[in-house]
Amino acid sequence: MTESHFHFSEEKPLRWGIIGCGSVAEKKSVPAYQLIPEFKVHMVMRRDAERVQDYAQRHQIARWTTNADEVIQNPEIDAIYIATPPDTHKLYALQVAVAGKPCCIEKPMSPNYQDSLVIYEAFKRKNIPLFIAYYRRSLPRFLKVKQWLDEGLIGRVRHVNWQKSASPNEVDLNGGSNWRTEEKVAPGGYFDDLASHGLDLFNFLFGDIKTANGVALNQQGLYTAHDAIAGSWLHENGVTGAGFWNFGTHHRVDKVEIFGSEGSIRFAVLDEAPVELENTSGHEILEIPHPAHVQQYHVENIKNHLLGKCEHPSTGKTGLHTSWVMDAILGNL
Known part of the structure; x- marks a missing residue:
């Protein structure tokens, strides 16, 4: 090197x-x-x-x-x-x-x-x-989820499930310009822009995904990129995962649920929502707001990494692996 x-x-x-x-x-x-x-x-x-x-x-x-x-x-x-x-x-x-x-x-x-x-x-x-x-790897909201997991508050993690769905917007319905729906720019459509955040977060929370597969298609015919994706995966520690991302549904939903041997955790990847912990000790709901400029902690971590004070949680290596996971689900590998 x-x-x-x-x-x-x-x-x-x-x-x-x-x-x-x-x-x-x-x-x-x-x-x-x-x-x-x-x-x-x-x-x-x-x-x-x-x-x-x-x-x-x-x-x-x-x-x-x-x-x-x-x-x-x-x-x-x-x-x-x-x-x-x-x-x-x-x-x-x-x-x-x-x-x-x-x-x-x-x-x-x-x-x-x-x-x-x-x-x-x-x-x-x-x-x-x-x-x-x-x-999101640097945001307090998701670091709280990681803390709960690391402390074993839901026992052994068994499975994570994510539903992200939304209705088509006016721009897409009217054939307007949008890089997120152009196949040459974002082959997975909104999956590339939005699901990438959650899949990367799951690698951070549960360890790297080692196998993944899925189906990807265009159900609405509104644009050239995919608008309906469903996938499943396996983390290196044995946690299973599944998700679907559909951008032609009636209701907007962003819901993650982590199932453990002794409880569960619920949160949203993209929407403003509390983090919820439910286990044998009870039910805890926390509202943890993002900073006004949502990349603030990410940028602070860049500074600290460059000063040698810490290892940034999102590097080229971790971003590369998320790209691999996305291509695996889209069937591009």
Whole structure:
């Protein structure tokens, strides 16, 4: 492995460049980077000049451009956050790896496992830090679930089940533009964007999934990507799992239930909902709010990882495995 030449200390802020400043960058992510005293968001890129200039002004970012190369190659930029749709993650990530800069990539890591593997290997060869924005691994709500599991409060975990369903939205019904439903960008449709969060979280809570399979189809014919997926899997510790993700149902549901030998845990992956513990000692319901900028703890963990204070829970390695699980369920392996 090549020795990395990246160094970071608290004495000088790490200057970030942002590639892509759409909806995820408005509140969820980029403002979280700006909250960290040791970080500075120095430059932002989007192909639309008017929109990127407006974004930079509203978020008080010094520099903006419509050319990603100007961000990646800029000697005043130390690290890169890629917040574009998944079909360009590989393109930009490989350029960042060549430039030798730490990188965080929005989830999913790429539209498929093979592209994710290429990204992972490029950073691994040069020993450059790579993070994937599966920020639920860092959120207190889900860390509470992990604490309950680690403390054995529901005994031996037997099975996890997840239902995520929703009605088609107006944009999809009217044939509007949406990268989440374009097969070339997100083959699994909303599964790629939404289910990736939960499957990654399950790897975190129960250990890596070692086998997975499923069926994926398009039931509604509204767009080119899949809209109905059902899958099952087995974790390395013997926990079984099953889920279905359907985006043509009447009711919106986001429900996870973990079944143990002595109790159960319930929560939602994506919706605002309490975490519930039920066992022989009783029934506990906790409301644990997310921070205003939901990636805050994820970004704090990036800082601490780069300072050598901790291992980030969502790295290129863990993101790669989630890509493998998704492809296995979609039948792409």
